[in-house]
Amino acid sequence: MEKKADIKAKEIYDEITGRKYALLFLFAAACVLALIIDILVGPAWLSIQEVFSAIFLANSSDPTTNVIVWTIRLPTALMAIAVGAALGIAGAEMQTILDNPLASPYTLGVSAGAGFGAALAIVLGVGIVPYAGEYLVSINAFFFSLLTCLLIYFIGKARRVTAETMVLAGIALLFLFQSLLALLQYIASEEALQVIVFWLFGSLLKTTWPKLAVVAAVLIIVVPLIAKDAWKLTALKLGDEKAKSLGIDVEKLRLKAFMLISLLTAAAVCFVGTIGFIGLVGPHIARMLVGEDQRFFLPMSALGGAALLSVASIGGKVIIPGAIFPIGIVTSLIGVPFFFSLILTKRRGYW
Amino acid sequence: MVKFRVPFKAMIVVILLIVVTAFTGCGQKEEVGKEQQITVTDLAGREVTLKAPVDKVILQYSGSGGGFITLLALEGKEAPKKIAGWDPGLKEYRYDMMQKFSEGIPGLKDIPDVRDIGKETFSIEKVISLKPDVLILPLDLYKNAKEVVSKLENAGIPTVVIDYHSETVENHTKSIMLLGKILGKEKRAQEIADFYKMQVNKVYSRLEKIDKSKPVVYVECGNNGPSTYSNSYGNYMWGALTEQCGGTNIAKGKIENYGSLNPEYVLKTNPDVIIITGSYWPKKPDSMRLGYIANPEESKDLLMNFTKRPGWENLNAVKNNRVYSINHGLSRDIWDFVPIQYLAKTFYPDEFKDLDPLESFKEFHKRFLPVEYSGVWMMSLKERI
Numbered sequence: 001m002e003k004k005a006d007i008k009a010k011e012i013y014d015e016i017t018g019r020k021y022a023l024l025f026l027f028a029a030a031c032v033l034a035l036i037i038d039i040l041v042g043p044a045w046l047s048i049q050e051v052f053s054a055i056f057l058a059n060s061s062d063p064t065t066n067v068i069v070w071t072i073r074l075p076t077a078l079m080a081i082a083v084g085a086a087l088g089i090a091g092a093e094m095q096t097i098l099d100n101p102l103a104s105p106y107t108l109g110v111s112a113g114a115g116f117g118a119a120l121a122i123v124l125g126v127g128i129v130p131y132a133g134e135y136l137v138s139i140n141a142f143f144f145s146l147l148t149c150l151l152i153y154f155i156g157k158a159r160r161v162t163a164e165t166m167v168l169a170g171i172a173l174l175f176l177f178q179s180l181l182a183l184l185q186y187i188a189s190e191e192a193l194q195v196i197v198f199w200l201f202g203s204l205l206k207t208t209w210p211k212l213a214v215v216a217a218v219l220i221i222v223v224p225l226i227a228k229d230a231w232k233l234t235a236l237k238l239g240d241e242k243a244k245s246l247g248i249d250v251e252k253l254r255l256k257a258f259m260l261i262s263l264l265t266a267a268a269v270c271f272v273g274t275i276g277f278i279g280l281v282g283p284h285i286a287r288m289l290v291g292e293d294q295r296f297f298l299p300m301s302a303l304g305g306a307a308l309l310s311v312a313s314i315g316g317k318v319i320i321p322g323a324i325f326p327i328g329i330v331t332s333l334i335g336v337p338f339f340f341s342l343i344l345t346k347r348r349g350y351w
Numbered sequence: 352m353v354k355f356r357v358p359f360k361a362m363i364v365v366i367l368l369i370v371v372t373a374f375t376g377c378g379q380k381e382e383v384g385k386e387q388q389i390t391v392t393d394l395a396g397r398e399v400t401l402k403a404p405v406d407k408v409i410l411q412y413s414g415s416g417g418g419f420i421t422l423l424a425l426e427g428k429e430a431p432k433k434i435a436g437w438d439p440g441l442k443e444y445r446y447d448m449m450q451k452f453s454e455g456i457p458g459l460k461d462i463p464d465v466r467d468i469g470k471e472t473f474s475i476e477k478v479i480s481l482k483p484d485v486l487i488l489p490l491d492l493y494k495n496a497k498e499v500v501s502k503l504e505n506a507g508i509p510t511v512v513i514d515y516h517s518e519t520v521e522n523h524t525k526s527i528m529l530l531g532k533i534l535g536k537e538k539r540a541q542e543i544a545d546f547y548k549m550q551v552n553k554v555y556s557r558l559e560k561i562d563k564s565k566p567v568v569y570v571e572c573g574n575n576g577p578s579t580y581s582n583s584y585g586n587y588m589w590g591a592l593t594e595q596c597g598g599t600n601i602a603k604g605k606i607e608n609y610g611s612l613n614p615e616y617v618l619k620t621n622p623d624v625i626i627i628t629g630s631y632w633p634k635k636p637d638s639m640r641l642g643y644i645a646n647p648e649e650s651k652d653l654l655m656n657f658t659k660r661p662g663w664e665n666l667n668a669v670k671n672n673r674v675y676s677i678n679h680g681l682s683r684d685i686w687d688f689v690p691i692q693y694l695a696k697t698f699y700p701d702e703f704k705d706l707d708p709l710e711s712f713k714e715f716h717k718r719f720l721p722v723e724y725s726g727v728w729m730m731s732l733k734e735r736i
Contacts, residue, residue, distance in 0.1 A: 044616065072614055125633070321605075323611070324580075
């Protein structure tokens with residue numbers, strides 16, 4: 001009897017996890033497909049053959065095609081995947097540790113901090129690191145998003161580290177940095193103002209291989225560290241008390257995860273601008289599809305974010321071929337209808 | 352009743368006195384009025400009645416075709432005395448001009464800042480307190496500022512609309528004449544307008560006869576330096592000028608007014624001519640530098656850096672050394688005959704061999720501006736054409 005029940009339970013478990021693996025596989029395939037299309041699409045309308053020969057037989061093709069593929073399309077397309085994944089993960093873990101469906105790098109002021117740092121460089125030419133040249137804006141954005149996180153961290157630490165304190169501190173900082181940003185916009189000249197606005201819209205086209213390398217490196221370092229705590233983070237969703245009773249140092253876990261997410265967010269937004277929507281929606285899509293189990297939730301958020309940003313990148317190039325259409329706008333335009341369709345077709349409450 | 356009757360003669364005298372005084376009074380008033388009130392039609396097609404010549408004006412778009420350079424040409428070193436207040440445009444993004452002008456023209460630095468009407472930071476109260484006679488407003492700003500205009504009208508300050516931004520000979524001349532008229536400098540204005548027409552017609556009259564294939568042109572504002580592709584222009588500003596001067600603007604139809612092009616698109620269209628506009632953006636050391644305080648070697652190095660962008664070595668423009676730079680602040684103002692001549696000459700070097708835009712610019716300085724020409728305003732990678 002008992003044995004039979006065990007087998008039955010195992011079957012059900014295998015079926016459920018099998019379905020989740022299938023979904024993960026499906027999204028991974030979607031990411032790869034989006035990546036390939038992203039590389040193939042562009043205002044130069046290169047043929048599939050031209051693109052592939054430029055990638056795989058680097059020196060055989062026309063030099064202009066080579067440059068287009070290697071310095072523009074490949075880094076940009078890969079950046080969409082990397083940034084999408086980073087923001088997806090960051091949003092997922094923020095929602096987990098703060099137990100709040102509205103938490104994302106955007107709602108907690110991290111992006112606003114980055115925007116303020118960028119604007120500071122654009123308007124006043126003031127950098128944190130001297131002689132930063134073309135990286136001035138990115139370094140400033142990176143620094144200020146980390147600063148925002150540190151402030152939230154210390155406010156959280158000074159009081160008892162509860163989710164509520166951190167959310168409230170984050171939202172207060174969001175408003176602080178937004179008004180500082182508005183102040184800079186107010187004093188900015190017309191030309192600088194325009195640069196700020198476009199920075200805030202977000203753009204993947206500023207990507208270069210070194211920038212991509214930085215984001216990729218941060219992803220590679222941070223993701224295993226978060227994944228290591230997957231079980232603990234899953235338990236955290238049961239509530240602080242229950243997690244504590246399972247032997248988890250809730251406050252330490254929360255702070256550690258928070259620092260890792262901050263690093264991830266800062267690296268992602270500093271190069272492409274504030275793309276707020278991915279960090280909020282990527283995790284929700286993942287949660288609807290695979291639930292709270294971090295073993296699936298984490299990779300699914302990353303894949304969801306990556307796929308969404310990659311599709312947005314394609315969309316941005318198709319809307320007005322030739323011009324640069326801001327990625328932040330396309331992301332929301334494509335993401336919101338998709339998100340609504342998920343909310344409306346999902347019957348049970350998932351949060 | 353009878354006792355109080357006024358003698359008939361006395362009454363006549365009194366009436367006469369009253370009439371005469373009234374007439375002289377009226378006469379005086381009318382005479383003053385003739386001197387002070389004129390009605391002009393401005394560039395928005397409005398009829399405006401105002402006292403003329405005006406003593407004090409408020410300017411907007413001081414750094415980009417808002418009538419400041421015209422005022423400078425009309426009034427010379429006296430210009431600051433005529434300006435009650437202006438926006439910070441010249442100070443903020445025409446660094447070299449501000450530097451040069453305030454060296455040579457006393458009082459320029461002390462003109463009160465009334466902020467920018469387009470940014471909602473414009474202080475109506477401050478404007479009224481400065482007691483100007485008129486607000487000079489560029490057409491595109493006027494369209495969104497009608498509320499402010501009517502408030503100022505209620506306070507007795509009329510608005511006159513000018514327009515250099517549509518870059519037509521007609522509106523340029525009309526704007527010059529209009530400013531001349533309200534400042535009481537019509538003769539001088541006529542000279543400037545004639546000079547302008549003469550200079551642009553050197554291009555437009557000959558351009559009609561050229562029957563060659565048009566060069567494909569990419570124009571970019573050099574404010575961001577080589578690392579980021581900055582604004583190009585659709586059917587607007589430099590984009591419009593490019594088409595007007597016989598080039599094919601690659602941003603046309605891709606961008607409405609201004610915005611960045613996709614680098615890939617620029618590479619693929621393979622332009623014959625590339626123009627990077629320069630100015631003096633102090634916060635961007637790798638931006639393109641031109642203007643009153645630029646030096647040739649530095650500017651050339653900066654322009655050279657743009658050609659080192661990935662893939663640019665294969666572009667026709669770079670291979671054939673047809674990469675040029677011209678001062679950004681020259682467009683959409685009375686001195687835009689300089690870029691018009693320069694663009695035409697870069698597009699059709701043989702046909703415009705005898706045309707010397709730099710010489711025209713120097714002549715404009717000599718004849719109309721209170722400062723001397725200096726620095727570098729246009730350059731090619733080959734040499735100065």
